[in-house]
Amino acid sequence: MKLPRTDLPLSRPALLVLAYRYLVRDEKGDPVETPEEMFWRVARAVAEAEREFGEDPEFWAERFYQLMASLDFLPNSPTLMNAGLPLGQLSACFVLPVEDSLEAIFEALKAAALIHKSGGGTGFSFSRLRPKGDVVRTTQGVASGPVSFMRVFDAATEAIKQGGKRRGANMGILRVDHPDIEEFILIKRDPRELRNFNISVAVTEDFIKALKQGADFPLINPRTGQETRRVKARHLFDLLTESAWMTGDPGVIFLDTINRANPTPLLGPIESTNPCGEQPLLPYESCNLGSINLSRFVKDRQVDYPRLGKTVRLAVRFLDDVIEVNRFPLPQIARITRLNRKIGLGVMGFADLLIRLGIPYDSAEAVKLAEEIMAFIERESVAESQRLGEIRGSFPAFPGSLWDEKGFPAMRNATTTTVAPTGTLSLIAGTSSGIEPLFALAYRRRALEGVEWTEIHPEFLKALEERKLPVEDIVAEVLERGGLSGIKGVPEDLKRLFVTAFEVSPERHLAIQAAFQRHTHNAVSKTINLPEDTPKEEIGRIYLKAYELGLKGVTIYRYGSRPEAPLRLAREE
Ligand code: UDP
Known part of the structure; x- marks a missing residue:
């Protein structure tokens, strides 16, 4: 494939991914637009929304x-594509909802x-869905249960891969009190199962209470509302954390925490x-997201808040416009999405920002900055959404929403x-x-033609050169070990600043996630990366700590625990 021409500062891997998946291509598969033309295509399409509000779309x-x-x-x-x-x-x-009937299950599959x-x-x-072995009245047969239907969704996803x-x-969720919960918790221990799914157990406060008290926990048939049997909460929790230790799945989501933050409980x-x-x-419901590249907001070794604030406001307007021009796949999706008009503005490049500011990720200062930056982004984004609400009208489900209760005059x-x-x-x-x-600070990358080269994090390379350290020797060791710890001749401060995911303590991973979560309306994507020799019991401690910190969910990954994990040190394609 011919790589597109561009004057933008895009790396070769960036151009490749754009060429293969984002840029418009001709029948032969070659891109017919440049990255600049892609951004213009998106900018013009989204700005069309401004016309309805009496604004100039070109501007x-x-x-x-x-x-x-x-x-x-x-x-x-999807917006770029x-x-x-x-x-x-x-x-x-x-x-998508999955109701307890064959028709509804296959409707969800089609959607x-x-x-x-x-x-x-x-x-x-x-x-x-009713549990395995439950009655099916119309056929006088027995139900096959949630996990067997998940396999159908998985197979469909596999088939669509080609054309998409x-x-x-x-994401497949099962409540912790569903009678099939054990089967669900164990399913992904077999690496051939549900490969197109992340799975999470929806943990409730009642479950946490039973766990802490060492009590039994009732499992309930959702069709009848009747208790089917009782299991030790501790038994379920140990099964769950052991599966996660083995494979990374299931994660957990905390349903009560999520619903306390549900902005429109009336829906x-x-x-x-x-x-x-x-x-x-x-x-x-659907939501469109966008991310601010924090690494670009450093000025004189400080966060450039004035420019960040302007960017947040423009990004909110952009994302609100996306809802106007979006073509929804189904009328039900269009309806509820337009009722709430949820948008999700977030960040990328936080680690790179810290490096530019000279702050190690694994430090209390990093947690403090996380809190400060996200609080700022939240404040600015709410101010802009409120302003748009006053001009364009609030989201239709505003009356009776949390915003309404908090006394906001309007919110878009x-x-x-x-x-x-x-x-x-x-x-x-x-x-x-x-x-x-x-x-990783450095890894081997292989091009499709088989050519291999080493990529070194630019700030890391710069730091090594500035200190006149032997770049080749250090990079060779980094490729071997994954990080700087244990390498002789590297100053302590560089080891701290260039800490990598598997060297950061789980407490700090959680503290950073919690700092962002405190100022995020929706949730925060974060993986608690753990070294290979992490003991099983550690996973349980992490899940409970995550709950106490008010996180909405938690995902762990123990190094090497999943052979096909997309990111393997020094082995990226
Ligand atoms: N997503 C998806 N398929 C993918 C990657 C992502 O459907 O291969 C969806 C999924 O809902 C995910 C969301 O996009 O939670 C955001 O993922 P990410 O930020 O990694 O996507 P990006 O915009 O960077 O492609």
């Missing part, structure tokens, strides 16, 4: 173009297919999140903030992903 298109082409901000991938094109589906996150085709990810709670824009991602409870856990949504969006993983966006922007620490 706003110009600003939106600058916002993206500077790499200060990028909207979620589909804006201005016939598909026109611009959201990354969806939640998921349409969403995956357009590059969106789907979350489902399977908690309403990217790998369809799913019903939240029962699921999107695939990577950062976006709790109502059944049929039921939520404004979400911290996404930014898996691909951060690659395009050339920065560290989401709020994660650096994954």
Whole structure:
């Protein structure tokens, strides 16, 4: 494939991913637009929304173009892929209801297919499905239970992969009090099962209480509301944390915490999140995300708050406009999404920002900065959404919402903030992903033609050169070990500043996540990365600590525990 020409500061891997998945291509598969043309396509399509509000679309298109082409901000991938094109589906996150009937299950499957085709990810709670072995009255047969239906969703996702824009991602949730919970907790220990799913157990406060008291916990058939049997809460928790220790799955979500923050309880409870856990949504609701590249907001070794504030406000306007021009895959999705008008503005490049400021990720100062920056982004985004609400009208479900109860005069969006993983966006922007620490300081990359080279984090290379340290020797050791710890001849302060994901203590990972969560309306995507020799009991401690910190969910990954994990040290493609 011919790489597109560009004057933007995009790396070769960024250009490759753009060429393969984002830029419009001809029949031969070659890109027919440049990255600049892609940003113009998106800017113009989104700015069309301004026309309805009596604004000049060209004026706003110009600003939106600058916002993206500077790499200060990028909207979620489906917006970059589909804006201005016939598909026109611009959201990354969806939640679909799965009701307890064959018709409803296959309706959800169809909706998921349409969403995956357009590059969106789907979350489902399977908690309403009757358990395995329960009665099916119309056929006088027996029900096969949530896990067997999840396999159907998994197979469908697999088939759609070929034709879609990217790998369809799913979140499968089951409540901790569902009678099939043990089967669910164990299912992904077999690496062939549910490969297109992340799974999470929806933990309730009652469960935590039973766990702390060492009590039995009732499992309830959702069809009848009757208790089917009792299990020791401790037994379930140990099974769960052991599975997570073995494979990373299941994670947990804390349903009561999520629902306390549900901005529109009158529309019903939240029962699921999107695939990577950062976006709790109502059944049929969707949300479009966007991320600010924090590494670009350093001035004189300080955070450039005035420029960050302007960027937040413009990004909120952009994301609100996306809702106007978005083409939703189903009328039910259009309806509820337009009722709440949720947007999710977040960040990427937090680790790179810290490095530029000389603050180690594994430090109390980093937690303090996380809190300060996200509080600022939340404040500015709410101010802009309120301002837009006064001009354009509040989101229709505003009466009786938490915003209404708090005495806000108007609010355009039921939520404004979400911290996404930014898996691909951060690659395009050339920065560290989401709020994660650096994954590796150097790694081998292999091009499709088989040529291999070593990529070194630019700030790390600069630091080694400035201190006149032997770059080649140190990089060779880093490739071997993954990080700087244990390497002789590297000054302590560099070891601290360039700490990598598996060297950061779990407490600090959690503290950073909690600092962001305190100022985020939706949730925060974060992986608690752990060294390979982490004991099993540690996982239980992390899950409980996450609950106490008020997190909405938690995901762990123990190094080497999943052979096909996308990120392996020194082995990236
Ligand atoms: N997502 C998806 N398929 C993918 C990656 C992501 O459906 O292969 C969805 C999913 O809902 C996820 C969300 O996009 O939670 C945001 O992921 P991320 O920030 O990594 O996406 P990016 O915009 O960087 O591509």
